[in-house]
Amino acid sequence: MAREKFLPRDRISDWLGALGRERRLFVPRKEGGSIVLRPFRSGEEGLFGVDLTGSAKTVIFPACQELFSYGQTKDRENPESTLLKLYPSISAEPTAVFGIRPCNAKGFNVFDRVYLGERFPDPYYQSARENTVFVTLACERVDNTCFCNWVGGGPDDTSGSDVLMTPVRGGFVAEAISGKGAVLLDTPLMGMAEGELAEAEAVRAKAKKDLGPAPEMDLIMESIRGLFDDLRFWEHVSDKCISCGACTYLCPTCYCFNISDEAYGLTGRRLRSWDTCMSFQFTLEASGHNPRPTKAHRLRNRIGHKFGYFPALHCASPACCGCGRCIRNCPAGVDIREILLEAIGHAKGLDREVANE
C-alpha cells in the first residue's frame, strides 16, 4: 500500500473541511451524555480517541429507510382496478465518516457477506456502501469492554477501513488502506510520514499489549451450536436480560430489519427499519405461535447467530467485531464474553463426561 502520510494536528480542521466540500462528512460529536455521528460543521475539530455510543452502521444502514413510495390512482372506466405506481428511493451521496474505531468499520465486513452476497445483493446497501469511505483512528487506549482480539481484530485492524490514522505527538500518521482512501490522502495538507512512523508503531503496539491475550476461541462455534437444545444453559445466562434492543441496535454487526408499509390513503411508503431478535415480536407468527417465546430462546438466538450459525455459513467468521458496546450499554450488565467463556467451558465439561463414560 501507499506510503504513510503525516497530518499535523493544526491542519485536521482544514483537511476535514476539504473532505466535507466534496461529500457528506460525518464526525463524532458529544450530544447530551452520548457520542453520536453528526454532519461536519466548518471549523470543527472532531473528537479523538472516543468511541461512538451507537455504531456507524447508521450511515449505510439507517435505523429507518424508505425503500420506495407508492401511489394508487383509480381508473374511472374500470372502478374495480387501480393503477399502482412505485417510486424507488435509492440515493447514494458520496459520504465520508471520520474518527470511528477500527472495530466499528470492521463490522461492515459482516454486513457485506449478507447484503453483497452473489444471490441477493441489496441495492440500497450496495449503493451506500460503495459511496462511503471510512477514516478510522487506531485505538490508543483499550477500554474494559474491548475484546476485538477475541474475534480476530485489533486496535489497528484495517479490514473495514479506507484510511487508518494513528495518533502521534503533533498529529496523525495516515495510511491508505483502499483506493478510495488513497484519494483522501492526496492533499497538500499532508506530507510524507518519516520520523513519526516508529512512534505510530509504538502507539499501536502498546494498545495491543494492553488488550492482553485473547482466550482460546477455536471451540466457540461447535460449543454454541452444541448448546442449542440446552435451554437451562440459556435460561441461566439470560436471567438478568430485560429483553430490550439496546445491544442489537448499538451493534456494528447486527443487520436484521423489519419491513412496514406506512399507508396514507392511496399513497404510502415502504420502510425498512432495524429489528431486534431480543423482541418477542421478532419471530411472532401470524398464527400466534412464537418459536422463541422466552428471553432465553431469544438470547440463545443472538449469541447463536453471532458465534454459531453465521460462522457456519460464512467461513467460520463470527458476526461480532468485539467493540463491547453491548456490554457497556446493557442496562442489566449482560456480558457476552462471560457467556462465550461459559459456553466453551460447558462444552469442554461435556466432552470430559463423555470421555469418562
Place this chain on the structure above:
Amino acid sequence: MSRLDELKTSIKAELPGLDCVIGWQAGFDPLHNTPLFMRSTEDVDRLAWGPLNVHNCANYLPALRGRKVGIVVKGCDSRSVAELIQEKLIDRDNLVIFGMPCSKVVDLSKVGIVLEKAGTGLGQVKEVTIGADEIVVTVPGNSFPLKMADVAADKCLGCQFPNAVLVDRFFGDPLPSATDAGVKPPDPAGFDAMAPSERIAFWKFHLERCIRCYACRNACPLCVCRDHCLAGSREPHWISQENTIKEKLFFQVAHTVHLAGRCTECGECQRACPMDIPILALKRHMSSVIRDLFDYQAGTDPLAVPPLLFFRAEEKNIDEGGL
C-alpha cells in the same frame, strides 16, 4: 458479623424454600455491579451491597409470578415492589423481601463526565474504593475521589425512603429520610421552569439521538404490558416505524401517561437509556401533577389503591363545579 454477612446468612436460611433470590454482584469491571439470581449458597456468597447496586431488581418480579422468590431491595426498589403488589401484578405471599438501609447509589453518567473532563473515561476504571461519603475511582496513573453528593443519582439527593417501605428481613439501623414528603425533589434538567416551547425544543434536541431500543420501557418495573406494548403493535399501527422525533416523543408521552400515579421515580428508564436521554424529567413532572391532584405518592403504601385505578365522584383537589 457485618450487616451484609447477616443478610447473606438470612438468605441462605430462606433459600431452600425459594426458587431464587434476586440481588447484585460485581460486574464486568470495578465500577459496574450487575443483577444476581441466587440459587445456591455459592451464589449468595457473591452478593454485593453498596452504591453500585444501581439496578431496580423489582423489574424481574412480574415475570416470576407463580414462583416463590426472594428479592433484596433498596428503599426505592421497595416502592416498586409495593406498587406491583398494589396493582395485584405480583403476590405478596410468594415473596420474601430482604432489605438494608441505602445511602445513595452512583449515577455512572456523572462519574463519566468527571473522567472525560480529565481526559480519561468510564472504560478505563481499574479500581473503585467505597467510603462513607465518597468513592475513589482509579484509572491508570490517576485517582479521583468523588463526593457521593456530586455523583449520586438525582433520585437519591432528596431521598425520602432510604429504608424499604415494605420488608420481611431488614439488616442494619434505619437511616433518616433526607426530605419529608411534600418537599419538591430536585429538577436537574430545569424542566419545570421551561415554557412549553422550550420543552418541545428540549425534547427535539434530546430525542434526535433516541435509537428506539426501548430499554427505557423494559427497564421500568411498572411497564407491565411487556410483550404486548403499543410500540410493537402493527394492528392497530399506533406508532409508525418512521424514525422521527414525533414518533419517539409520542412513545415517551404514552409511557409517561401510562405510568401516571404508578411511577415511583426509580429512574430506571433514564439509567437504562444507552443514549443518556434525560427521560425521567417527563415522569417526575407527571408525579408532581399526581401529587398536586391526588395527594398521592406511588408505592409508599401496599394497601392503598392508586388514584387512577378507582373512581371517586368528587376529587378534593379537582374543581369540577365550573364545568
